Amino acid sequence: MIQVAKIGKTSGVYGGLKLHLLSDFPQILSQDINFTAKSLGLKPQTLNLKIKSYQNGIVTFEGYESRESAGTLTNFILYASKEDTKKYCTLKEGEAFWFDVIGMEVVEGEEILGEVIEIERIGAIDYLIIASNLSLPSLPPKKPSKTFMLPYINRYILEMREGKIYTQDAKDIWFAS
Numbered sequence: 001m002i003q004v005a006k007i008g009k010t011s012g013v014y015g016g017l018k019l020h021l022l023s024d025f026p027q028i029l030s031q032d033i034n035f036t037a038k039s040l041g042l043k044p045q046t047l048n049l050k051i052k053s054y055q056n057g058i059v060t061f062e063g064y065e066s067r068e069s070a071g072t073l074t075n076f077i078l079y080a081s082k083e084d085t086k087k088y089c090t091l092k093e094g095e096a097f098w099f100d101v102i103g104m105e106v107v108e109g110e111e112i113l114g115e116v117i118e119i120e121r122i123g124a125i126d127y128l129i130i131a132s133n134l135s136l137p138s139l140p141p142k143k144p145s146k147t148f149m150l151p152y153i154n155r156y157i158l159e160m161r162e163g164k165i166y167t168q169d170a171k172d173i174w175f176a177s
Contacts, residue, residue, distance in 0.1 A: 001079035015070035025089035037076040126152040
């Protein structure tokens with residue numbers, strides 16, 4: 001399941017709810033998708049948009065058309081399946097979904113530096129968090145860190161293909177961290 005949005009406070013008297021997007025693809029909110037809503041300690045719920053448009057950040061869900069009923073969804077996280085995400089969210093050339101990038105090997109030259117375990121967005125830049133390959137023969141005498149962050153920018157990322165991310169100068173960042 002992929003996080004799509006966090007449900008915020010109610011808006012209006014007809015069950016409108018403010019959505020805080022956690023996705024780069026707001027168009028997923030205009031489709032006929034069964035979303036899963038989860039909140040800590042509460043039973044997950046299946047939700048469908050009543051008004052199939054995302055305008056001004058406000059949505060309404062079927063069965064939650066009053067302010068009171070909609071208020072029970074505040075602070076839930078809205079999820080879509082990977083299949084729906086791939087079906088309704090169009091990628092541009094050179095783009096990839098985070099869930100496809102996680103697990104890829106990071107390669108520089110002929111060496112596997114590690115594997116992407118997470119991605120974090122800081123400002124406008126995505127950073128790959130890489131679990132280091134500590135069995136690499138060319139490690140310096142002082143063991144480098146177990147994980148390191150690599151900015152996902154052209155300066156460091158050459159290409160992604162066949163489940164691998166090919167890099168330049170990533171090893172320098174790793175050894176400096």
